[in-house]
Amino acid sequence: MNRAELFRYVGLDVSDDTLSGHYELDGRHFTEEITFENAGDLRRPAVEAVAELWYLLAGLSYFKAGAAHRVDLGDTRVGPHGRALLSAALRDGLGEFSFRNNLPLDDIVIDGGVEASSFQPSLADSKVLIPFGGGIDSVVTTEALAHLDRSLFIMSPAAGRFAPLEATAAVTKLDVVRATRRLDPQILRGDDNFFNGHVPVTAMVTLLAATAAVASGYGSVAMSNEHSASAPNLRWKNRDVNHQWSKSWSAENLIADALTERVGPDFVVASFLRDRSELWVAKRFAEVPQYHHVFRSCNRAFTQQPGERLATWCGVCDKCLFINLILAPFIERDELRSIFASEPLSDARLDPALRSLVGLGLTHKPFECVGDPDESAVALRWVSQLPAWRGESRLAELARLTSPDRDFFELLESQGDSRVPAHWLR
Numbered sequence: 001m002n003r004a005e006l007f008r009y010v011g012l013d014v015s016d017d018t019l020s021g022h023y024e025l026d027g028r029h030f031t032e033e034i035t036f037e038n039a040g041d042l043r044r045p046a047v048e049a050v051a052e053l054w055y056l057l058a059g060l061s062y063f064k065a066g067a068a069h070r071v072d073l074g075d076t077r078v079g080p081h082g083r084a085l086l087s088a089a090l091r092d093g094l095g096e097f098s099f100r101n102n103l104p105l106d107d108i109v110i111d112g113g114v115e116a117s118s119f120q121p122s123l124a125d126s127k128v129l130i131p132f133g134g135g136i137d138s139v140v141t142t143e144a145l146a147h148l149d150r151s152l153f154i155m156s157p158a159a160g161r162f163a164p165l166e167a168t169a170a171v172t173k174l175d176v177v178r179a180t181r182r183l184d185p186q187i188l189r190g191d192d193n194f195f196n197g198h199v200p201v202t203a204m205v206t207l208l209a210a211t212a213a214v215a216s217g218y219g220s221v222a223m224s225n226e227h228s229a230s231a232p233n234l235r236w237k238n239r240d241v242n243h244q245w246s247k248s249w250s251a252e253n254l255i256a257d258a259l260t261e262r263v264g265p266d267f268v269v270a271s272f273l274r275d276r277s278e279l280w281v282a283k284r285f286a287e288v289p290q291y292h293h294v295f296r297s298c299n300r301a302f303t304q305q306p307g308e309r310l311a312t313w314c315g316v317c318d319k320c321l322f323i324n325l326i327l328a329p330f331i332e333r334d335e336l337r338s339i340f341a342s343e344p345l346s347d348a349r350l351d352p353a354l355r356s357l358v359g360l361g362l363t364h365k366p367f368e369c370v371g372d373p374d375e376s377a378v379a380l381r382w383v384s385q386l387p388a389w390r391g392e393s394r395l396a397e398l399a400r401l402t403s404p405d406r407d408f409f410e411l412l413e414s415q416g417d418s419r420v421p422a423h424w425l426r
Helices: 045-058 060-066 080-093 095-101 136-144 163-172 185-189 201-216 249-263 278-286 318-327 333-340 348-357 373-384 393-401
Strands: 006-014 018-025 028-037 070-072 109-111 124-131 149-157 176-182 218-223 234-236 239-241 268-271
Touching: 006 045, 006 060, 018 045, 018 060, 028 060, 028 185, 028 201, 045 060, 045 080, 045 201, 045 249, 060 080, 060 185, 080 095, 080 109, 080 239, 080 249, 095 234, 095 239, 124 136, 124 201, 136 278, 149 163, 149 201, 176 201, 201 218, 201 249, 201 268, 249 268, 278 318, 278 373, 318 333, 318 348, 318 373, 348 373, 348 393, 373 393
Parallel strands: 006 070, 070 109, 124 149, 124 218, 149 176, 218 268
Antiparallel strands: 006 018, 018 028, 028 176, 234 239
């Protein structure tokens, strides 16, 4: 399959509640629409300035269809930091796409674009918008920021809302600012001449949340990306390949710099969990039992087609296994089994996947939003020694093969740098 020659940014249309991004791939036109609910009017200069950053990254969903050699920004307003964000998203954010398609993207040329203006919108420091995905991460962030004026930000597909996400959000009793995403039907339908693969969706969601926040007068957006999101899956052609690049520390800083360039330094977008391990998050989640039987992290509940969505945890995917593993140190075994309606950790058929999670697999860490192998190995070691799990001798045997660099209690402490502002902390 041949690569395309030219990907063009044709224009961004903004109405009071809708963004419409227009793109062309070798003359083939694509449009993506985002419609907001409960956000302010989008037709203000500062809001449009943030929306233009979303428009840049949203183009990757269409760029990837042809992996064009040249990207023309046309009349898109973009500053040096915005251009740096797009460049990194094209190369690192599409790292998994490149690897899976054996398609290096180091030769891409980005040109075009016009000078961007900077604005200083009036925003409330005490108001925080929290992108909410219905998993343990965003639940923990939401509960930890209870001392602030919070609302949730949820992105839904045009095909219909995700039931477990909505049920988990309902437990918070918070207002929801929503964005409904309508991908171009050509991408949903597919084409034998299209390349397919992962794009940095979380970075796009971050910028949509930022757009809604500025439109609604919120002073900050609190993401829920842990320290381990920065750990790459593998090294390929002298580049790190990270499925979670758009949740990484690098991406967070690139996004922050691009936003500062457009709307000033007072608007904060940061991950509340940046310096925290997956085990720390699991411990905090175990302390909020009202969410335990409604939350869902299994990706098979979040497919685009409603008819293909599972009503329960599938119990066999990498994500189910990982969440089961990190919650097991903190939630009683019987209770955990009732939450999942299965027990991935005791399923010997999943041993190859478990070995990959703890760094003993024949291949790299799964292309999933899971913790780094060190964290998984520490969790396995701890669980294998718990009285309720000692009968699972295969877990202890596997745990003995691991050699993590940190121990259980180290992972419950701060893990590094963070951009969390002081007023988010009690």
